[in-house]
Amino acid sequence: MATPHTPPSQKSQLPPPDTAPIARHTSQSDYRTGDLKLGREAVLADLGRYLQVPFISLAKCVGSMPSPQRLQDMRDDLIQREILTDNDPKWKAFIRPANLKRSEEKTFEPLKEIISGILNQVPDCGVSYESNPNEIPISERHNTSRPDGYLVRANDRTAPRMHWFDIGVPFEFKKERDARAVQDNEHKIIWSLHNIMREDPCRRFAFGITIEDTQLRLWLSNRGFLAVTEPIDCFEDIDRVISLFHALGSASASTSLKGLGWDPTVERIHVGEKTQYKFTVGNEVFTTTRELATYGVDSMVGRGTRVYAATDAKGETVAIKDSWREIDRQSEGEIVEKILASCEKKLGAEDFADAKRHFVGVRLWKDVTIDDASDETVNPVAGDKHDGTWKWKPIDFGPILSERLHLSATGDVPDSGKLSAVLPAQLGIVGRKETRIPQRIHARIVFHDVGVTVKDLVSLADTLSCLSGGLKGLYYLHKAGWIHRDFSVGNVNWVGGIGKLGDFEYAKEINSNISHDVRTGTMHFMAIEVEHQQYLFQPLVPPPTYGDTDVPSPPPFRMNFLHDIESVWWAYAWIFFYHTDTITANSNDSFDVDAQLRQHQLAFPGAIGQTTRRDFFTRIQRLQSTCKSILSDRCFKVCDNLALFAYTLQASYLKAEADHPLIVLDDSLREDMHAKAAEYLDYAQKEAGDIKLCRLFNLLKQKRPREEGETSPTPDNAGKR
Numbered sequence: 001m002a003t004p005h006t007p008p009s010q011k012s013q014l015p016p017p018d019t020a021p022i023a024r025h026t027s028q029s030d031y032r033t034g035d036l037k038l039g040r041e042a043v044l045a046d047l048g049r050y051l052q053v054p055f056i057s058l059a060k061c062v063g064s065m066p067s068p069q070r071l072q073d074m075r076d077d078l079i080q081r082e083i084l085t086d087n088d089p090k091w092k093a094f095i096r097p098a099n100l101k102r103s104e105e106k107t108f109e110p111l112k113e114i115i116s117g118i119l120n121q122v123p124d125c126g127v128s129y130e131s132n133p134n135e136i137p138i139s140e141r142h143n144t145s146r147p148d149g150y151l152v153r154a155n156d157r158t159a160p161r162m163h164w165f166d167i168g169v170p171f172e173f174k175k176e177r178d179a180r181a182v183q184d185n186e187h188k189i190i191w192s193l194h195n196i197m198r199e200d201p202c203r204r205f206a207f208g209i210t211i212e213d214t215q216l217r218l219w220l221s222n223r224g225f226l227a228v229t230e231p232i233d234c235f236e237d238i239d240r241v242i243s244l245f246h247a248l249g250s251a252s253a254s255t256s257l258k259g260l261g262w263d264p265t266v267e268r269i270h271v272g273e274k275t276q277y278k279f280t281v282g283n284e285v286f287t288t289t290r291e292l293a294t295y296g297v298d299s300m301v302g303r304g305t306r307v308y309a310a311t312d313a314k315g316e317t318v319a320i321k322d323s324w325r326e327i328d329r330q331s332e333g334e335i336v337e338k339i340l341a342s343c344e345k346k347l348g349a350e351d352f353a354d355a356k357r358h359f360v361g362v363r364l365w366k367d368v369t370i371d372d373a374s375d376e377t378v379n380p381v382a383g384d385k386h387d388g389t390w391k392w393k394p395i396d397f398g399p400i401l402s403e404r405l406h407l408s409a410t411g412d413v414p415d416s417g418k419l420s421a422v423l424p425a426q427l428g429i430v431g432r433k434e435t436r437i438p439q440r441i442h443a444r445i446v447f448h449d450v451g452v453t454v455k456d457l458v459s460l461a462d463t464l465s466c467l468s469g470g471l472k473g474l475y476y477l478h479k480a481g482w483i484h485r486d487f488s489v490g491n492v493n494w495v496g497g498i499g500k501l502g503d504f505e506y507a508k509e510i511n512s513n514i515s516h517d518v519r520t521g522t523m524h525f526m527a528i529e530v531e532h533q534q535y536l537f538q539p540l541v542p543p544p545t546y547g548d549t550d551v552p553s554p555p556p557f558r559m560n561f562l563h564d565i566e567s568v569w570w571a572y573a574w575i576f577f578y579h580t581d582t583i584t585a586n587s588n589d590s591f592d593v594d595a596q597l598r599q600h601q602l603a604f605p606g607a608i609g610q611t612t613r614r615d616f617f618t619r620i621q622r623l624q625s626t627c628k629s630i631l632s633d634r635c636f637k638v639c640d641n642l643a644l645f646a647y648t649l650q651a652s653y654l655k656a657e658a659d660h661p662l663i664v665l666d667d668s669l670r671e672d673m674h675a676k677a678a679e680y681l682d683y684a685q686k687e688a689g690d691i692k693l694c695r696l697f698n699l700l701k702q703k704r705p706r707e708e709g710e711t712s713p714t715p716d717n718a719g720k721r
Contacts, residue, residue, distance in 0.1 A: 023523045023608050026298035034142055040187055043194050044395050046299050047226055051380075051437065053390040055229040055240065058218050058380045062207065063251035063259050065243050074121050074242055083117045089238050096235060097175040098213050105132045108148070108173045108211070115151075115245055122249030126257050127151040127168050138163040143195050145188070148173045151248060153257060164199045165268070167192075168260045169207045169248060177213035183396055185210040186228075190300075190395075193221035198297040201277050201306055201322065202268055204375065204442065205261040207248070218244065222261075223304045223324035224377035224438045258370060265368055266322075279310070279320055281444045282366040286310040286320050292450075293490065296323065303440075303505070309450045318363060319447040324440040325505065327376060332505045333365025333445050339504065342480040355476035358469055360493060360502035361448035368442035375442035449500055451493035454571065460638065461688035463575055466492055468681040469499020471568050475674045477501070478561040481510050485559055487567035488522035489574060510560065510665075524604045525570040527563035528614050529653075537653035538660035555661045561670055562652055565677050569617075569645050572681065576631055576639045577603055579693040584632035593699045596630050600696070620647050638687045645680045648673070 024046055025031060031042035059065070066074060078084040085092055093110040100107050108131065115129040131149040138161055147170035152162060170192035174181035189208045196206045205222035215231035234241050251259025258264050265280040269287075277288045288308035296305030305323040312318060325331060330338075336359070343355045368375040381390045454470070457463040470492030477484055484507050491503035529536050534557050544551050577600040584591050602612040616623065624643035627636055652673045656665055 023606060024299050027295065027523070028606050031298065036143075036145060036191075040191050043191060043300060044187065047190070047301060047395055049392045049394050051225050051227040051390060052393050053227055053229055053380050055218065055232050057390070058220055058227060058229045059240070059244055059247060061220070061378050061380050062218075062244070063247035063249075063253075066246045070246075071239055071242060074118065074246065075238070077121055078114075078117050078242070081117055083114055084238070091235065091238075094235075096214060097173075098177075100175070104148070104173055104175050107175055111149070114241075118242055118245040119249045122246055122253070124253040125249040126154050126252035126254070127249065127260070128154045130162075131171075133162065135161055137161075137167060139195070140164075140199050141195070143199075145191060145195070147171055147188075147192050151252075151260075153252075164195055165202070167196060168252065168257065169209060170196070171208070172210045174210075174212045177215050181212050185212055186395070189219055190221075190226065193219060193226070194300050197221055197223075197300060197304070202263050202266045203261050204258075204263050205377070207260065216241065216244075220378070220380070221300060222377040222440075223300075223302060224440045225301060227380055263368075263375075264370060277308070279308075279322065279444060281320065281446055282364060284312060284364070284446075286312055286318060286446065288320070289317075292319060293453075301438075310446075317450050319360075319450045321445045321447070322442075323444075323505075324377070324442055327439040327441050331365055331367065331443050331445070332503075333362055335504050335507055336362050339477065339480065339482055339507065342482060342509075343476060346480045347476065351476065351479075355473070355480075357498060358473035358476065358500055360495075360500045363446040363448050365443065365445040368444060377438075377440045379437045379439055381437060447502070449493060449495045449502075451495035451500065454489040454492045454494070454499075454575070457494055458692050459688075460575075460581070460691040460693055461685055462494060463693065464572075464638075464681055464685040464688055465497075466494040466499035467568065467571055467575070468678065468685060469494075470501045470571075471565070471674070471677055471681060472499070473501030474561075474564050474568065475678075477507070478510075478564065478670055478674070482507055483510055483559055483561055484564050484567075486522055487564055487571070488525040489571045490522070492571075522567075523606050523608070524574060525567045527559075527566035527570075528617055529557070530559055530563050531608060531613070533557045535657050535660060535663065537650060538657040539654075541660075552661055555663065558663075560656070560663070560665050562649065562656060562665070562673065565673055566617075566649055568677060568681075569642075569649060572639070572645065572684075573616075573642060574604060575693075576627075576635050576642070579635075579695055580632050580699075581634045582692045582694045584634060585694040585699055591632060592630075593696055597696050597700070599626060599630050617646055618650065620650075634691060638684050638691070641680045641683060645677065648676050648680075 025042035026046050028042065030038040033039075075084065075089065079086050079089070082092055084090070091110065091114060094114060095107075095110075097104075097107045112129055112131045119125050119128065128151070129149065130152050133146055133150070136144055136146045143164070147167070149171035150167045151169040153166050153168060170189060172185045172189045172192070174185050189210050193206050193208050197203055205220060208219035208221070210217050210219065211234060212231075214233050214235045216234040217231050218229045220227045232240050248260070251257075253259070254264075256262055256264035267278040269276050269278060279286050279288070288310045290309050291307075292309055293305065293307040296303055303323040303325060305321060307319060307321045310318055310320045321332075339359075340356070343352050347355060454463055454466050457466060467489075470487065473492075474484060474487065484501070484504070486503060486506045487501075488503075491501070493500045493502055523531075535554075577596065580591065580593070580596065603616040605613055616626075620643050623646060627639065627642055631639070652669060655669060656663055658664075
């Protein structure tokens with residue numbers, strides 16, 4: 001039965017186009033070098049913008065503001081303690097920074113007395129202020145920066161060395177307020193907030209404060225957006241300063257410090273020298289044993305996905321995923337439930353049973369609740385009209401070389417020797433007009449299956465068999481009328497000798513009219529048409545004749561099952577261009593690892609719109625020649641059908657798009673393409689023999705690859721992405 005996609009006559013009936021993917025700079029090598037400057041650039045480029053709101057709009061989201069009488073009492077107390085002057089109140093020891101010639105550390109030192117004086121008046125305050133920390137906070141991510149000051153959990157104040165886990169609110173100071181000073185402070189506070197959010201599974205959001213001369217701004221980082229207030233004058237607006245720190249102190253009054261962004265449904269525990277976490281999901285508690293995937297937290301805005309292997313109260317092993325989905329999007333658990341319902345309806349009993357074997361099994365899912373309310377990112381302008389009081393502002397992430405590199409430790413930051421490559425444009429992120437604030441909801445899902453992903457397997461035969469299992473899962477998904485839209489080597493798991501397809505967050509029915517805001521795509525494995533958001537294999541047709549006004553509009557681009565199968569092809573190619581076999585790696589033959597790495601970078605550039613990636617897929621003869629000349633003989637013998645696989649895909653695209661703008665995706669095309677793709681992978685799996693894989697980057701680091709017959713214990717971080 002044909003499934004045509006063609007534009008109806010009425011424009012209002014057109015289905016929305018699929019969302020354009022965005023490549024993440026924090027997934028690129030620059031971010032992962034450990035170079036503080038390159039890391040910052042990647043974070044800023046991913047953000048692209050922040051939300052500027054009135055001071056009171058964000059301050060009221062912090063905690064309870066003092067009543068007028070309470071504010072007067074607090075002011076009187078500060079006067080009595082000689083922190084404020086009596087008449088026309090001014091800070092007594094805090095002189096305007098621009099008037100001083102001493103260092104910034106000395107200039108802002110009086111803030112400790114001011115902030116402490118305010119916090120001391122807050123009942124059950126759970127934080128204290130520390131300025132000019134001498135040591136770099138302990139970091140799980142080898143971060144070598146430190147803020148100029150911070151509010152720290154009071155019970156950790158006497159710790160021998162502070163950890164980023166314990167920092168409640170970071171501060172950055174500048175004596176000047178010129179553009180350079182403002183930008184430098186922005187870059188540093190954003191990095192501190194980013195580091196808090198990526199380091200700590202217990203954090204839901206984080207506040208920060210910057211001061212340039214007398215201009216104080218409050219910042220908020222959550223998984224929906226980054227926000228900052230318009231500045232207030234901390235010398236003239238005394239009452240707002242007192243109210244702000246009263247609110248921060250009040251937000252810390254609970255034992256869980258949930259008001260400052262800590263998550264009361266996650267508990268950090270220490271088992272020997274190992275840090276583990278207890279996640280509450282509904283009425284159950286699961287204790288993590290190791291990380292499976294935490295790269296999702298590298299982007300400040302997004303799902304912030306963390307995946308762990310864990311055990312339940314009875315010791316049964318599970319996988320738990322913690323993430324933040326768009327507030328108008330269904331949970332992954334609901335999507336899987338609908339997929340299974342479609343499979344049961346459209347597949348026979350035998351196929352349905354096999355489909356469930358090739359999908360990662362879901363045990364339960366729940367949205368996180370705190371104080372009986374759904375845990376959602378805050379909307380600082382809720383109820384306000386979009387009348388210009390809040391607006392999106394682009395981040396200026398041009399290179400500015402600070403005189404002090406965010407107080408980094410000397411010698412601890414690798415010198416890149418160069419500025420990062422020019423950062424790509426933000427694909428319209430800043431330019432689009434929005435009338436609402438992006439919001440996300442906190443969710444958790446628990447899976448029965450815990451395995452090792454395709455990218456982490458060592459045996460080539462197992463790797464290919466796992467990939468084949470993922471393709472089988474896609475087949476049943478497609479047959480049931482769904483597409484996956486995010487197939488990669490990170491979401492097919494090897495469980496008990498079966499490849500299981502997972503990560504259904506972006507899956508949707510093929511004929512769905514639902515569209516969503518900008519989403520992240522797994523760039524390396526994205527189909528070429530998806531990357532370019534247009535059909536590329538349509539036939540050549542003559543242009544309209546002179547005066548012909550009846551020109552049909554092209555249909556909006558939409559993903560289909562061929563794009564999912566092309567993602568499998570890219571995973572197949574990645575396996576061989578990212579690795580070589582260990583015999584070749586250990587031999588003294590003239591294997592050119594640099595040449596293969598260069599080709600890998602051309603095929604997998606990690607950026608949108610690179611012609612080298614498109615050419616790699618579409619130029620069949622060149623692809624065959626490249627495989628033969630670049631790959632080791634043992635690897636090429638296994639994947640010598642890679643070019644044929646690409647050719648077959650392109651032939652299928654040409655068939656589907658032959659009558660463009662009508663896109664015909666019939667059952668016979670689906671069955672034929674899946675059958676041929678399965679045949680190619682099965683052939684490779686049989687040819688793989690006992691080949692073991694060695695990552696090319698390990699060779700560059702001169703690490704000894706594993707010998708063919710060598711076995712070793714599974715490392716603690718096996719399966720970590």
